[in-house]
Amino acid sequence: MTAEGGVQYSKIAEIKGPLVVVDDVESAAFDELVEIETLEGERRLGKVLEVGNGKAIVQVFEGTTGLSISGTKAKFVGKVMEMPVSKEVLGRVFDGLGRPKDGLPDPIADKFVDINGEPMNPEQREYPKDFIQTGVSVIDGLMTLVRGQKLPIFSGSGMSHNLLAAQIARQASVVGKQDDFAVVFAAIGVQYSEAEYFRRSLEESGALKRSVLFLNTADDPAIERIITPRVALTVAEYLAFDLGMHVLVVITDMTNYAEALREISAAREEVPGRKGYPGYLYTDLSTLYERAGKLDGRKGSVTQVPILSMPSDDITHPIPDLTGYITEGQIVVGRDLFRQGVYPPINILSSLSRLMKDGIGEGSTRDDHSEVSNQVYDAYSRAQEVRALAGIVGKAGLTEIDLKYMDVGDTFEKEFLTQATDENRTIEETLALMWKIVSKLPKNEITKIKDKHVEKYYKEEE
Amino acid sequence: MDKCHPLANLALEQTIDKILNQTQKEIESSIDSALNDSQQTLDDAIPKLDQEYDKIIADGKKEADKIEKQIIGSADIKARNKQLLALEASVDKVFTKALDEITNNDRSGDYANLIKSLLDESIRILGTSEVIVSTNSKDRDVVQSTLSGFPGSELSSDTVECIGGVIIKSKDGAMTFDNTLDARIERLKPLIRKDIAAKFGVNN
Numbered sequence: 001m002t003a004e005g006g007v008q009y010s011k012i013a014e015i016k017g018p019l020v021v022v023d024d025v026e027s028a029a030f031d032e033l034v035e036i037e038t039l040e041g042e043r044r045l046g047k048v049l050e051v052g053n054g055k056a057i058v059q060v061f062e063g064t065t066g067l068s069i070s071g072t073k074a075k076f077v078g079k080v081m082e083m084p085v086s087k088e089v090l091g092r093v094f095d096g097l098g099r100p101k102d103g104l105p106d107p108i109a110d111k112f113v114d115i116n117g118e119p120m121n122p123e124q125r126e127y128p129k130d131f132i133q134t135g136v137s138v139i140d141g142l143m144t145l146v147r148g149q150k151l152p153i154f155s156g157s158g159m160s161h162n163l164l165a166a167q168i169a170r171q172a173s174v175v176g177k178q179d180d181f182a183v184v185f186a187a188i189g190v191q192y193s194e195a196e197y198f199r200r201s202l203e204e205s206g207a208l209k210r211s212v213l214f215l216n217t218a219d220d221p222a223i224e225r226i227i228t229p230r231v232a233l234t235v236a237e238y239l240a241f242d243l244g245m246h247v248l249v250v251i252t253d254m255t256n257y258a259e260a261l262r263e264i265s266a267a268r269e270e271v272p273g274r275k276g277y278p279g280y281l282y283t284d285l286s287t288l289y290e291r292a293g294k295l296d297g298r299k300g301s302v303t304q305v306p307i308l309s310m311p312s313d314d315i316t317h318p319i320p321d322l323t324g325y326i327t328e329g330q331i332v333v334g335r336d337l338f339r340q341g342v343y344p345p346i347n348i349l350s351s352l353s354r355l356m357k358d359g360i361g362e363g364s365t366r367d368d369h370s371e372v373s374n375q376v377y378d379a380y381s382r383a384q385e386v387r388a389l390a391g392i393v394g395k396a397g398l399t400e401i402d403l404k405y406m407d408v409g410d411t412f413e414k415e416f417l418t419q420a421t422d423e424n425r426t427i428e429e430t431l432a433l434m435w436k437i438v439s440k441l442p443k444n445e446i447t448k449i450k451d452k453h454v455e456k457y458y459k460e461e462e
Numbered sequence: 463m464d465k466c467h468p469l470a471n472l473a474l475e476q477t478i479d480k481i482l483n484q485t486q487k488e489i490e491s492s493i494d495s496a497l498n499d500s501q502q503t504l505d506d507a508i509p510k511l512d513q514e515y516d517k518i519i520a521d522g523k524k525e526a527d528k529i530e531k532q533i534i535g536s537a538d539i540k541a542r543n544k545q546l547l548a549l550e551a552s553v554d555k556v557f558t559k560a561l562d563e564i565t566n567n568d569r570s571g572d573y574a575n576l577i578k579s580l581l582d583e584s585i586r587i588l589g590t591s592e593v594i595v596s597t598n599s600k601d602r603d604v605v606q607s608t609l610s611g612f613p614g615s616e617l618s619s620d621t622v623e624c625i626g627g628v629i630i631k632s633k634d635g636a637m638t639f640d641n642t643l644d645a646r647i648e649r650l651k652p653l654i655r656k657d658i659a660a661k662f663g664v665n666n
Binding site for chain 1: 472488493524528531532533535536538539543546547549550556587591636637638639640652654655659
């Protein structure tokens with residue numbers, strides 16, 4: 001940071017959607033921060049999207065409503081957007097651009113960091129393999145999250161993904177090491193009531209002191225949404241790699257982010273890709289998701305749980321589709337389970353954590369975890385087939401073993417999957433429930449678990 | 463009616479006794495069995511009760527831990543927030559005092575050099591020497607005399623509200639550069655706040 005400021009230009013050539021075209025600009029840089037001053041003296045922030053031929057295209061984060069060509073001035077600040085970071089940001093609530101929203105002063109900065117982050121050297125990345133306990137059985141047991149992983153939640157409009165996100169943020173911990181764990185929560189385009197719920201829920205659970213919240217509500221300018229995940233990840237990286245904390249970043253809802261990107265792309269008259277999203281949507285999303293990870297020789301880690309609502313519950317929609325290419329698995333929230341009143345309504349058959357195998361087992365969870373998890377997947381899958389069959393031939397037409405699988409399906413949904421929003425289950429409790437489900441099957445149906453584990457944990461029903 | 467034969471009576475009595483004995487045995491056996499069953503049920507129930515007891519204790523402990531975390535977390539946040547507000551009030555006081563001192567500072571001596579370096583910097587950044595310079599009424603004389611070294615520049619007849627320094631505008635009005643002390647302090651404010659906070663013993 002220097003005392004040298006930027007030049008203010010007063011020739012505005014055009015205002016188009018969220019973009020302002022400034023004329024006669026001599027020295028602007030790509031991504032440079034711009035302060036737009038209105039005729040009334042109001043200041044808005046923006047950044048340079050394009051420079052050349054004496055023009056600069058500026059994207060105004062707070063929108064261009066009320067701006068006029070005459071009287072508007074654009075000051076090129078001479079630096080990219082930076083986020084002031086320090087340990088003091090923990091327990092604070094910021095808006096989508098990183099400004100305090102809790103009535104407290106700006107945090108006293110330890111340093112100012114470019115919000116675009118620094119790409120991690122792939123050679124220095126450390127393979128993620130340490131278990132994070134979320135306290136949600138279905139995640140911990142069947143699609144385990146590990147430190148440094150990026151595991152998105154694919155949901156649909158109106159479903160309980162925000163409840164789940166808040167629960168994960170409240171309960172997540174690294175077992176046995178609570179002190180160096182932090183949660184960064186970025187809400188993008190959520191309703192005011194949801195934003196308030198997140199804030200209150202963390203405050204009331206005592207988790208706020210280890211959390212940082214960035215709240216961009218639905219009535220905040222859409223363009224701000226481009227910045228929100230970036231400031232959140234910048235803070236997360238600082239906490240992880242400068243202060244050595246294990247940071248869980250929950251971002252909801254990435255669909256709103258992608259829509260803001262589409263709005264800018266349309267205003268720039270770029271050639272649209274699928275569903276009008278820009279052709280670089282994949283690249284853009286990867287600049288966010290790839291900021292998760294662990295580095296060799298550094299203590300901390302950044303783990304990401306981005307949440308996105310699939311338009312029309314369509315998993316082939318460009319946002320979940322492209323997200324799935326970048327992330328390491330997905331947690332899919334199912335409409336059918338949601339309609340049945342199950343919480344969390346996670347459809348395990350479409351969900352997967354690609355890094356789970358490295359984060360579970362002896363030394364991290366328990367040696368039987370992988371096998372019992374496979375058996376539960378298998379049994380629930382079979383239960384679904386049996387349910388479909390029962391729909392055709394009726395329950396009377398089912399064999400005794402089919403009926404047992406149906407019972408397994410019911411127990412799975414009622415006792416294992418269903419969980420109160422404030423219920424924090426330990427991994428031991430989760431594994432015990434998984435064994436309870438498996439124990440509903442006769443021993444000869446247990447084909448995925450070693451005998452020694454069956455002998456130890458299988459409890460035949462009386 | 464004929465009287466019963468005494469032997470028949472005896473046989474009947476024996477049968478009745480036999481039935482009574484048998485019934486008594488059955489009842490006793492049934493009582494024993496019920497007692498055993500009850501004992502068994504009781505024995506079976508004890509581990510279940512123990513389990514239930516342990517579960518209630520564990521749940522209670524979990525709930526107590528949760529409440530403890532809530533209370534401690536909330537108290538920590540409140541204390542930290544009070545500290546932040548107190549620190550900010552102190553930082554503001556230091557700022558106000560420093561700004562007062564700068565405002566009332568004597569404009570002689572090195573101040574002309576400061577104005578010269580501000581003009582140099584501004585003209586370099588704007589990329590043109592054809593500029594109009596504005597300042598406050600207090601600095602007007604110093605700026606006027608310094609401008610003789612900057613051909614192409616002229617002093618605006620209007621003054622601006624600031625504690626010192628200059629605002630430079632290109633003559634075509636397209637570019638402006640604010641190099642007032644106010645603007646410079648504003649740009650460096652986060653770093654100055656950090657230094658002040660460090661003096662109060664707050665280090666990140």
